[in-house]
Amino acid sequence: xxxxxxxxxxxxxxxxxxxxxxxxxxxxxxxxxxxxxxxxxxxxxxxxxxxxxxxxxxxxxxxxxxxxxxxxxxxxxxxxxxxxxxxxxxxxxxxxxxxxxxxxxxxxxxxxxxxxxxxxxxxxxxxxxxxxxxxxxxxxxxxxxxxxxxxxxxxxxxxxxxxxxxxxxxxxxxxxxxxxxxxxxxxxxxxxxxxxxxxxxxxxxxxxxxxxxxxxxxxxxxxxxxxxxxxxxxxxxxxxxxxxxxxxxxxxxxxxxxxxxxxxxxxxxxxxxxxxxxxxxxxxxxxxxxxxxxxxxxxxxxxxxxxxxxxxxxxxxxxxxxxxxxxxxxxxxxxxxxxxxxxxxxxxxxxxxxxxxxxxxxxxxxxxxxxxxxx
Amino acid sequence: xxxxxxxxxxxxxxxxxxxxxxxxxxxxxxxxxxxxxxxxxxxxxxxxxxxxxxxxxxxxxxxxxxxxxxxxxxxxxxxxxxxxxxxxxxxxxxxxxxxxxxxxxxxxxxxxxxxxxxxxxxxxxxxxxxxxxxxxxxxxxxxxxxxxxxxxxxxxxxxxxxxxxxxxxxxxxxxxxxxxxxxxxxxxxxxxxxxxxxxxxxxxxxxxxxxxxxxxxxxxxxxxxxxxxxxxxxxxxxxxxxxxxxxxxxxxxxxxxxxxxxxxxxxxxxxxxxxxxxxxxxxxxxxxxxxxxxxxxxxxx
Ligand code: SF4
Ligand code: SF4
Ligand code: SF4
Numbered sequence: 001x002x003x004x005x006x007x008x009x010x011x012x013x014x015x016x017x018x019x020x021x022x023x024x025x026x027x028x029x030x031x032x033x034x035x036x037x038x039x040x041x042x043x044x045x046x047x048x049x050x051x052x053x054x055x056x057x058x059x060x061x062x063x064x065x066x067x068x069x070x071x072x073x074x075x076x077x078x079x080x081x082x083x084x085x086x087x088x089x090x091x092x093x094x095x096x097x098x099x100x101x102x103x104x105x106x107x108x109x110x111x112x113x114x115x116x117x118x119x120x121x122x123x124x125x126x127x128x129x130x131x132x133x134x135x136x137x138x139x140x141x142x143x144x145x146x147x148x149x150x151x152x153x154x155x156x157x158x159x160x161x162x163x164x165x166x167x168x169x170x171x172x173x174x175x176x177x178x179x180x181x182x183x184x185x186x187x188x189x190x191x192x193x194x195x196x197x198x199x200x201x202x203x204x205x206x207x208x209x210x211x212x213x214x215x216x217x218x219x220x221x222x223x224x225x226x227x228x229x230x231x232x233x234x235x236x237x238x239x240x241x242x243x244x245x246x247x248x249x250x251x252x253x254x255x256x257x258x259x260x261x262x263x264x265x266x267x268x269x270x271x272x273x274x275x276x277x278x279x280x281x282x283x284x285x286x287x288x289x290x291x292x293x294x295x296x297x298x299x300x301x302x303x304x305x306x307x308x309x310x311x312x313x314x315x316x317x318x319x320x321x322x323x324x325x326x327x328x329x330x331x332x333x334x335x336x337x338x339x340x341x342x343x344x345x346x347x348x349x350x351x352x353x354x355x356x357x358x359x360x361x362x363x364x365x366x367x368x369x370x371x372x373x374x375x
Numbered sequence: 376x377x378x379x380x381x382x383x384x385x386x387x388x389x390x391x392x393x394x395x396x397x398x399x400x401x402x403x404x405x406x407x408x409x410x411x412x413x414x415x416x417x418x419x420x421x422x423x424x425x426x427x428x429x430x431x432x433x434x435x436x437x438x439x440x441x442x443x444x445x446x447x448x449x450x451x452x453x454x455x456x457x458x459x460x461x462x463x464x465x466x467x468x469x470x471x472x473x474x475x476x477x478x479x480x481x482x483x484x485x486x487x488x489x490x491x492x493x494x495x496x497x498x499x500x501x502x503x504x505x506x507x508x509x510x511x512x513x514x515x516x517x518x519x520x521x522x523x524x525x526x527x528x529x530x531x532x533x534x535x536x537x538x539x540x541x542x543x544x545x546x547x548x549x550x551x552x553x554x555x556x557x558x559x560x561x562x563x564x565x566x567x568x569x570x571x572x573x574x575x576x577x578x579x580x581x582x583x584x585x586x587x588x589x590x591x592x593x594x595x596x597x598x599x600x601x602x603x604x605x606x607x608x609x610x611x612x613x614x615x616x617x618x619x620x621x622x623x624x625x626x627x628x629x630x631x632x633x634x635x636x637x638x639x640x641x642x643x644x645x646x647x648x649x650x651x652x653x654x655x656x657x658x659x660x661x662x663x664x665x666x667x668x669x670x671x672x673x674x675x676x
Binding site: 080123124128129131132134135138139142146147150151153154155 | 428452562571576
């Protein structure tokens with residue numbers, strides 16, 4: 001049975017190639033794609049096409065960007081231009097928004113395919129539907145490069161034989177402030193303190209600038225001028241939500257006047273509890289942010305149990321500071337006997353020892369005035 | 376650009392003459408026999424991919440042993456500041472058109488002979504010096520050309536150029552689809568040089584399919600129009616763009632082949648301006664020879 005099938009298959013294949021030879025330059029030439037690329041069975045039918053999973057999947061975290069090959073040399077040296085030393089990892093970082101699939105498109109999840117597995121090395125070919133290798137690679141690069149550097153020629157990447165390598169690129173000069181001229185009726189100008197934000201939250205460009213054109217940052221004219229303050233018109237036709245999208249990610253509870261100076265406003269407050277899930281008590285509320293979130297750079301979330309900051313505090317803690325002087329029976333207990341949550345936020349429990357007592361009707365001591373903040 | 380006005384003048388003149396004689400252009404129509412092969416070749420120019428590097432201009436000159444500045448000098452985009460037409464020193468040129476949506480990224484369009492399927496230049500040539508080949512190319516023949524330059528007037532794309540500066544044997548210069556290179560199994564010079572393959576070379580039928588597929592898959596990127604698929608009866612070189620072709624200086628042309636127009640030019644002229652007998656005899660002799668030489672390719676007048 002198997003033999004008959006394979007003979008049949010052979011005949012079929014021979015017939016097919018004869019047809020292909022009869023029409024060399026037409027559609028058959030495009031049939032270089034192996035049927036098995038899509039069909040799992042040698043005899044797919046209309047009702048049962050036995051399609052395999054489509055390989056046109058996006059690459060998803062095959063490896064971290066930091067593990068990407070740092071430099072890849074592309075092309076062979078030609079007469080006029082040398083090969084390209086492509087700073088692959090740097091580019092991967094820049095395209096972090098799109099991930100690897102920004103360039104390694106239609107790629108199987110792993111391993112990353114070589115471009116030439118799909119893009120023909122020779123330009124004279126049958127399959128004209130997709131660009132050849134040279135074109136595919138050039139298009140990948142040129143799409144962005146042209147946008148932010150329209151006047152840059154071939155030698156931007158193809159260093160001439162014997163010429164000095166390209167000088168290190170200038171860092172993109174981030175503006176200090178951006179003044180948005182908005183469509184608001186009151187408080188039209190909104191100043192965004194760009195540098196403050198990037199410094200305070202230790203933001204890399206791509207943390208915010210995702211899905212943007214490269215030219216939005218790599219704009220030659222601005223690099224040259226390096227203006228500290230930029231003025232931007234907000235785009236017309238945005239809904240209120242769209243216009244506020246970026247800022248409202250963090251500034252959820254701020255009043256309009258916080259940004260739109262001159263608009264009726266209530267006080268600006270960073271609602272620590274709402275944003276972080278850790279409501280500041282009256283002691284913490286008075287502290288400077290950096291007293292807890294130490295150092296410079298981004299604010300990081302901290303563990304919420306007292307011990308993580310106040311090391312060994314329980315040994316010396318005078319309970320009276322909290323407004324209750326413990327009586328003789330209670331003063332030597334472990335804190336956990338009454339406070340069974342580590343953050344000391346829940347009501348103390350009496351039920352572990354006393355069936356008939358409950359806070360705050362019954363207190364294990366005497367209420368005293370709360371201690372003022374130290375220092 | 377002087378030629379359009381001269382051409383329209385000639386056309387107008389012809390129309391008047393023809394009308395006076397009660398002769399409709401149709402009467403005079405006799406195009407070349409259809410020798411088009413279904414496998415004839417063409418090039419699909421994707422103007423949304425072209426980056427305006429002008430490598431094609433450079434490669435074209437190299438391919439034709441014309442004086443060629445070094446490739447690096449083509450990185451200077453200054454020559455694209457003004458509109459150019461192919462001429463006797465450059466068989467192809469790239470022109471630049473501002474893009475309404477992106478000031479920094481103009482649309483760039485390579486221009487050369489379209490290698491029409493029903494070429495007006497072929498019909499206009501009274502001695503059969505230009506002929507359509509089965510592989511799609513429209514070629515000019517040094518030995519037969521008498522320098523009348525009717526082809527220049529007839530071409531709807533203003534392609535043929537004339538070596539005005541040459542006193543002896545001036546040639547009509549236009550893209551020859553790199554016939555010599557192709558005979559050696561190479562790609563046309565421009566196609567080979569294009570870094571982004573904005574120029575796709577292959578069987579015309581396949582190119583139309585590829586173009587349709589591109590439009591279908593990227594409706595936002597392309598205008599649903601393959602310029603040259605039907606214009607003047609179809610051309611071997613075809614174009615894709617993201618905006619109206621008129622904005623890119625392509626003439627808006629009907630789907631009828633253009634030759635009828637040009638034939639009425641020559642018929643009109645020959646019917647109503649009797650040329651000196653000597654020239655007539657000479658022309659007759661040339662035509663008689665060419666008739667025999669090229670009987671298999673082009674049915675002459
Ligand atoms: S096909 Fe050849 S002659 Fe025509 S434009 Fe290209 S390089 Fe020049
Ligand atoms: S574009 Fe002009 S020169 Fe070229 S084939 Fe057509 S009519 Fe002739
Ligand atoms: S070589 Fe290609 S990309 Fe460059 S100008 Fe010519 S057609 Fe456009």
